[in-house]
Amino acid sequence: MAYTPQYVKIKxxxxENIKHGNFKPGEKIPSExxxxxxxxxSRITATTAIRDLVKEGYVYRIQGKGTFVSEKKIENVRNHNAYGFENNSSLNEDVHETKSVRVIKVGSEFSEKMDLTETEELYEIIRYKLDDGKVNAVExxxxxxxxxxxLKLREVEIGHIHDLVKDSCFLKQKKAKVYIEPVMLDEEQSEILGLDKEKPVLQLEKTTFSVEDKIIEYSRNIINSDIYKFYMDLDLEA
Known part of the structure; x- marks a missing residue:
């Protein structure tokens, strides 16, 4: 059995206590x-664990007062094999509300993004992620x-989009490209999220490809960056 350093056990x-709500956002955690x-x-070992957690965004320190749980929800993007309101993301917690499902023309906006002609048709699904009644992300x-x-979307209970594509598309999904970048809100998104238009938010943009290299899904998640933070672990010894 592999040895686990004590500082890792503390981390x-x-x-785990943060994830299970025992240590709540803004709450002070045990001292070193x-x-x-x-x-x-030793206290040095505990300090090493806390320093790592500060770097990863789980906690923050206030000189002379202690260490507190970060207000943001932390996501390691390397742990995801699906993005958006999916099963291994904190974006999948709390309540998801489907706001609209409709068929639209591809048009100029999606023609180049999805390698389709402008006259073809798309299903459009818009969903909100709510936490205590507040919208924190739009998909x-x-x-x-x-x-x-x-597929008859109005007759389907929409859960994970990854599963919907797997079960309903006659082409097999193979890979996805995901881009994360800061963007500005439009008027409608500003109203939905209750944020100022001048405030940048995070956009997760995903394109899913089939085995035949066809684009079978395109999605965007607009995420309140006050609530979520994304990071990546790099194994420099690999």
């Missing part, structure tokens, strides 16, 4: 001395009708 202990006592290790999903001939 895991704090992260207390953590040292709990795990029977826009576009599916080419020609790849989903038997």
């Amino acid at each position: 895991e202990y704090i992260i 001395k207390n953590l040292g006592d709990i795990f029977n290790v 826009y999903v576009y599916l080419p009708l020609k790849y989903y001939p038997s």
Whole structure:
């Protein structure tokens, strides 16, 4: 069995307590001395764990007051094999509300993005992610009708888009490209999220490809960057 360093055990202990709501956003966590006592290790070991957690965004320190849980929800993008309101993301917590499902023309906006002619048709799905009744993210999903001939979206309970594509598209999904960037809100998104238009938010833009290299799904998630933060672990010894 592989040896787990004590500072890693302390990190895991704090992260699990944050995930399960035992340590809430803005709440002070046990001091480094207390953590040292709990795990029977030196204060230096506990300090190493806290420093890592600060770097990763789970907690923040206030000089002379202690260490507190970050207000943001932390996402390691390397742990995702699906993006958006999916099963391994904190974006999948709380309530998802489908606002609209309709068929639209591809038009000039999606013709180049999805390698389709402007006269072809798309399913458009718009969903909100709500936390205590507040919208923290908006998801826009576009599916080419020609790849989903038997799908009747209004008769389907929309769960994970990844599963919807897998179960309903007659082409097999193979890979996806995801881009994360800051963007400005439009008027409608500003009203939905209750944020000033001048405030940047995060956009996760995903394009899903089939085995035949056809684009079978395009989606955008507009995310309140006050709530979510994304990071990546790099293994420099690999």
